[in-house]
Structures are given as structure tokens and as C-alpha cells.
Amino acid sequence: MNTETVSLSVTELQTIAKKLRRDIVTMIGKAGSGHPGGSLSAVEIVTALYFKVMRHKPDDPHWSERDRFVLSKGHSAPVLYSALAESGYFPTGELPTLRKFGSSLQGHTDCNCTPGVEMSAGSLGQGLSFSIGIALAGRLNKQNYHVYTLLGDGECEEGQVWEAAMAAAHFKIDTLTAIVDKNGLQIDGWTKDIMNTEPFAEKWQAFGWHTIEIDGHNFNQLIGAFEQAKTIKGKPTVIIAHTIKGKGISFMENNVDFHGKAPNPAQVEQALKELT
Amino acid sequence: MGRTASFREAYGKTLLDLGKENPDIVVLDADLSHSTMTYYFADQFPERFFNCGIAEQNMVSIAAGLAISGKIPFASTFAVFAPGRCFDQIRVSVAQPHLNVKIVTTHSGLTVGEDGASHQAIEDLSLMSSLPGFTIIVPADAIETAQAVRTAATNKGPFYIRLCRPEGTLVYDEKYRFNLGKANVLKAGSDATIIAIGLLVAPAIEAAENLERQGVDCRVLNMSTLKPIDETAINQAAMETGAIVTAEEHLEHGGLGSAVANVVAKNYPVPVEMVALKNTYARSGKPAELLEKYGLTTKGIEQAVRRVLERKIC
Ligand SMILES: Cc1ncc(C[n+]2csc(CCOP(=O)(O)OP(=O)(O)O)c2C)c(N)n1
Numbered sequence: 354m355n356t357e358t359v360s361l362s363v364t365e366l367q368t369i370a371k372k373l374r375r376d377i378v379t380m381i382g383k384a385g386s387g388h389p390g391g392s393l394s395a396v397e398i399v400t401a402l403y404f405k406v407m408r409h410k411p412d413d414p415h416w417s418e419r420d421r422f423v424l425s426k427g428h429s430a431p432v433l434y435s436a437l438a439e440s441g442y443f444p445t446g447e448l449p450t451l452r453k454f455g456s457s458l459q460g461h462t463d464c465n466c467t468p469g470v471e472m473s474a475g476s477l478g479q480g481l482s483f484s485i486g487i488a489l490a491g492r493l494n495k496q497n498y499h500v501y502t503l504l505g506d507g508e509c510e511e512g513q514v515w516e517a518a519m520a521a522a523h524f525k526i527d528t529l530t531a532i533v534d535k536n537g538l539q540i541d542g543w544t545k546d547i548m549n550t551e552p553f554a555e556k557w558q559a560f561g562w563h564t565i566e567i568d569g570h571n572f573n574q575l576i577g578a579f580e581q582a583k584t585i586k587g588k589p590t591v592i593i594a595h596t597i598k599g600k601g602i603s604f605m606e607n608n609v610d611f612h613g614k615a616p617n618p619a620q621v622e623q624a625l626k627e628l629t
Numbered sequence: 630m631g632r633t634a635s636f637r638e639a640y641g642k643t644l645l646d647l648g649k650e651n652p653d654i655v656v657l658d659a660d661l662s663h664s665t666m667t668y669y670f671a672d673q674f675p676e677r678f679f680n681c682g683i684a685e686q687n688m689v690s691i692a693a694g695l696a697i698s699g700k701i702p703f704a705s706t707f708a709v710f711a712p713g714r715c716f717d718q719i720r721v722s723v724a725q726p727h728l729n730v731k732i733v734t735t736h737s738g739l740t741v742g743e744d745g746a747s748h749q750a751i752e753d754l755s756l757m758s759s760l761p762g763f764t765i766i767v768p769a770d771a772i773e774t775a776q777a778v779r780t781a782a783t784n785k786g787p788f789y790i791r792l793c794r795p796e797g798t799l800v801y802d803e804k805y806r807f808n809l810g811k812a813n814v815l816k817a818g819s820d821a822t823i824i825a826i827g828l829l830v831a832p833a834i835e836a837a838e839n840l841e842r843q844g845v846d847c848r849v850l851n852m853s854t855l856k857p858i859d860e861t862a863i864n865q866a867a868m869e870t871g872a873i874v875t876a877e878e879h880l881e882h883g884g885l886g887s888a889v890a891n892v893v894a895k896n897y898p899v900p901v902e903m904v905a906l907k908n909t910y911a912r913s914g915k916p917a918e919l920l921e922k923y924g925l926t927t928k929g930i931e932q933a934v935r936r937v938l939e940r941k942i943c
């Protein structure tokens with residue numbers, strides 16, 4: 354289905370986004386553990402990629418020309434699982450097995466367990482480097498796939514992210530687009546209080562990246578940014594997507610408690626009511 | 630002492646050959662290409678060589694990304710920096726997904742010498758042995774190094790190959806064929822078995838020859854594949870010789886000594902003596918001075934054989 358950019362409208366993308374949110378809340382609720390906040394903030398980013406921007410074949414996860422999505426913040430696995438299931442990599446009926454013994458849906462992403470998952474993650478800070486490797490292989494093979502890497506804003510406190518930022522610019526990798534889910538929160542609180550990363554865009558610029566700042570819940574802005582990124586040559590692009598952690602569910606929005614806590618059954622019910 | 634040759638040179642030249650034979654071989658380094666000898670490859674194949682700068686974590690994760698995309702990456706630095714500086718990257722980006730990444734380090738052990746404790750990798754085998762699915766090779770000389778590197782290139786999965794800085798006595802000649810996962814019997818014997826790796830293999834042979842003149846008949850095994858270890862050879866050594874001495878340029882915890890003791894304890898308990906560093910860091914000095922101080926020598930091995938024979942239950 355998604356071998357070529359599909360022509361979904363923004364309204365249709367919004368409908369899919371809502372489905373993803375419902376999946377996320379339901380599966381984490383069912384699992385009784387997991388990280389809803391950072392999955393919910395990334396819904397539009399991931400929806401835009403899987404249902405609009407990326408060239409990929411859900412029935413052929415290893416298609417060598419596919420665009421790659423690398424989830425560096427592996428704790429946001431639910432948003433990826435939901436997008437993969439909804440686009441046809443595996444049945445949506447598997448989603449409720451999240452985190453269960455014997456499930457293909459591991460607590461943090463595992464590339465050997467789940468079709469469509471490109472990277473095993475869970476230890477923050479490694480995905481951008483990993484993506485450089487994938488992009489360099491594409492260059493050597495004269496393939497023209499694009500690599501999209503989703504990072505958390507707290508994750509950007511890891512030194513390795515900046516090693517990778519330096520290297521991607523040094524190697525002039527223009528087939529790599531990083532997206533930072535800038536929801537402002539990490540585990541212990543607001544990123545600006547825990548370890549201030551500002552001035553953030555300027556850091557990426559100083560490291561040699563083309564930098565775009567957008568509202569990460571706005572599909573037009575997301576799609577525009579992804580289109581612009583593909584036209585930038587000779588350097589990588591970062592899209593700093595301003596988002597709301599827990600987006601779409603009133604009692605989770607900007608609530609640090611829901612970084613890594615599952616909603617209880619009543620909260621799941623309440624959340625699903627809000628997502629109709 | 631016989632002819633010597635450089636492990637690192639053997640590595641660098643083998644990489645160069647592999648680069649000519651297989652376009653999927655790629656090489657990464659972290660600003661040490663003239664020490665690890667990856668520069669031979671870099672000079673010939675600049676487009677397939679990635680100097681990551683002084684950023685070992687980044688290097689390992691990039692290698693993982695290359696591997697998952699079908700390349701065969703060799704990533705090199707000093708043994709103190711990989712796994713020391715990037716253990717988590719090796720664990721999560723390479724070991725857990727079982728990717729085809731080859732980490733080849735140089736300057737391992739005490740024989741880096743004058744640079745002192747920060748540069749003496751004496752824990753690397755312990756760290757790497759702890760990772761499920763990694764194959765670990767510690768070649769005994771330059772000839773085995775060349776073959777081990779080739780073996781790593783042609784066998785899928787994560788490999789760690791540990792090399793040292795100095796040249797080492799050639800244990801083998803060109804007729805030798807490295808056999809992955811199999812201990813190589815360098816001398817037959819029935820009174821005790823000396824199992825050695827790396828730079829300690831040559832002294833092990835010498836110790837066995839000295840002991841033979843004194844009427845002690847030692848078997849000598851080169852356990853160059855540290856993991857998966859050749860359990861059969863160890864079991865046979867335990868059953869047939871009843872006493873084992875291990876010798877390595879590493880801490881006794883988590884290295885060859887531990888691995889051998891693990892097999893012996895489970896299958897056929899016999900006394901084991903370990904020639905290794907014991908819960909200590911060393912200091913600056915000439916390689917020979919350091920080896921002497923910690924008993925990682927021919928004499929040290931002979932003494933360990935004497936000790937193990939006293940403990941042997943006949
Ligand atoms: C190396 C590492 N250190 C700590 C953690 C524990 N941890 C999991 S999520 C998280 C906060 C992540 O914040 P952010 O990157 O902003 O993610 P998001 O807000 O999108 O959930 C931390 C500290 C980890 N997974 N990896």
C-alpha cells in the first residue's frame with residue numbers, strides 16, 4: 354500500500370492519528386506498564402511518516418529501497434507498533450499483547466522480534482549514530498532511501514547524540530533527517546530544569562545541520578518540513594517538532610507522571626471517550 | 630626465541646586484502662588508524678573507511694547501522710576504549726540484535742607498557758565475555774591473527790578480536806589453519822595441561838619444553854577462541870592430565886582462567902592454577918618489566934605447573 358507517497362488528506366491523517374492514540378492508550382492500559390507520554394506526543398510525526406512521507410512496503414519489511422524510520426527513543430515503542438499495525442506490517446489484533454511473555458511486541462523496540470522495527474533500542478542516545486550507519490550504507494550501495502530518526506528532547510542530553518550530530522554533518526549526509534520530539538519533559542521533570550539544552554536549534558545549526566522548527570502536531574507543517582528536508586543537499590536536516598507530552602488526553606497532557614505510567618482501566622475509558 | 634611479527638600489521642594487511650576481495654567490507658576507526666593499522670585500508674579505500682574521530686560510542690553504533698544494512702564493518706580502537714568507552718553501545722546496538730559487527734582492538738593487556746594503567750586493558754575480555762552471542766578471539770601470533778580476521782569476515786555475527794601492541798614470537802608457520810571454536814594442541818602431554826591465549830602462548834610452549842627436560846610432560850593448548858570455548862578440549866585435558874594451568878594477559882576474573890574453571894567445575898573438577906593479574910592495576914614500565922612483576926612469564930607458568938602438580942589428586 355505505501356510503496357509510493359499516498360495522497361491522504363490532512364483530515365484523513367488526523368483520523369489515523371486518533372486511531373494511533375486509541376491504540377496507544379489501550380495497549381499500554383492492557384499491558385499495565387509502559388510509556389504513554391512520549392508516544393502520544395509523537396503521533397503526528399509518526400503518522401505523517403508512515404502514511405504520507407515514507408516509501409515503504411508493509412508486506413515486504415526488508416525491501417531494500419525502503420525509507421527507514423529509526424526510533425531512537427525506544428520507550429516510545431507503542432506509537433511505532435501502532436503505526437506498523439495500522440499500516441499492515443502485522444495484525445492490529447497483536448497490539449494488546451504488548452509487553453506480554455511470548456509477544457512480538459517487546460517493551461522497548463527489538464528489530465529481531467517485530468516486522469518493520471529497524472533498530473533495537475531502549476538505551477537512549479544511540480539511534481542517530483545507528484542511522485548514520487544506515488545512511489552511509491545507502492550511499493555506498495548507491496541507493497536513494499532516506500533515513501528518519503526520532504529522538505526525544507531529554508535524550509539529546511546524551512553526549513553520543515552530539516557525537517552523531519558532528520559526524521553526520523562531517524560526512525555530509527543529506528539522506529538523514531532527525532526529528533526531535535520537543536515535548537519539554539523527561540522523567541524527573543521539565544528538560545529546562547533537569548538539564549537545559551537551550552539554545553537548542555542554535556546547537557544543531559552550529560553542528561552544521563539544516564534546522565527547521567515546527568508545531569509537531571500540525572500535519573501541514575510536518576509534511577512541509579519533510580519535503581524541505583529532502584531538498585537540502587550536502588548536510589543533514591533536523592526538524593525540531595514542538596509537541597505536548599501526553600497530547601490528546603486531557604489528564605496526560607504536560608503531566609510528567611504519565612511519562613512511564615500506564616493508565617488504569619477507568620483512565621483508559623476516560624481517555625477513549627476523549628478520543629472519539 | 631624464534632622469529633617475531635606484528636599482530637597489528639597482520640590485521641591491517643589482512644583488512645586491505647579483504648577490502649580488495651569484498652566490496653562490503655567497511656572499516657571504522659576512532660583517530661587511531663596508524664596504531665590499529667587500519668590506515669592500510671583507509672589509504673586504499675577512502676570511501677569505505679570512516680574515521681569517526683575520538684567518539685567510540687558513535688563509532689560502534691554507526692558500525693551497527695552499517696551491519697544491519699548489509700555491510701561487514703570492522704571497528705577498531707585500543708582495547709581500553711572498546712569495550713571500555715562504549716560497552717552499552719556494544720551491548721544494545723550490537724550484541725542484543727546480534728549484528729555482524731567486528732570489533733578488533735589493539736594495545737590490549739599490560740604490554741602497552743609505559744602508557745600506564747589507564748591504557749592497559751585488563752578487563753576487556755571479562756566485559757566482552759559477558760555478552761551473549763559474541764565470538765571472542767585472542768590470536769597467539771601474527772599468522773593466527775590474519776586467519777582469525779578472515780574468519781570473522783566470513784562468519785556472520787558479532788566478533789571481538791583482541792590484539793596487542795608489541796610484536797610476538799611466531800608460534801605458527803604459514804601451513805597453520807585456524808579452526809574457529811577449536812583449541813589448538815601445540816604439544817601433547819599427560820601430566821598437566823597449560824592453556825594459554827595471546828602473547829602468553831609462546832611462553833607456555835617454552836615453559837612446557839623446560840618442564841619436559843625436568844621430566845614433567847605438559848600438554849599445551851592455544852585457546853584462541855575464548856568464546857565459545859572448546860569445552861571438549863578442556864574436558865579431555867581435565868580427564869587425561871588431571872591438572873590445568875591457564876595463562877593470559879588479563880585479570881583472572883572474567884578472562885580465560887574463569888572460562889576454563891567454569892567448564893572444569895561443571896564437568897570434571899581438577900585443580901586449576903591461573904597465571905593472570907590478580908585484582909590489581911599495574912603501572913608504567915617496559916612490557917617485559919611488567920610481565921615479570923606479575924609473573925606472566927615462562928618462569929611464572931612453570932611455577933604454576935609445579936603448584937598445580939602438588940594439588941593434583943593422583
Ligand atoms: C541511556 C539511558 N538513560 C536513561 C534511560 C531511562 N529513561 C527512559 S525514558 C527517559 C526520559 C526520556 O526523555 P525524552 O527523551 O524527552 O523522551 P520523551 O519525553 O519523548 O518520552 C529516561 C531518562 C534510558 N532509557 N536510557
Ligand SMILES: [Mg+2]
Pocket residue numbers: 391505506507534535536537538539
Ligand atoms: Mg521529552
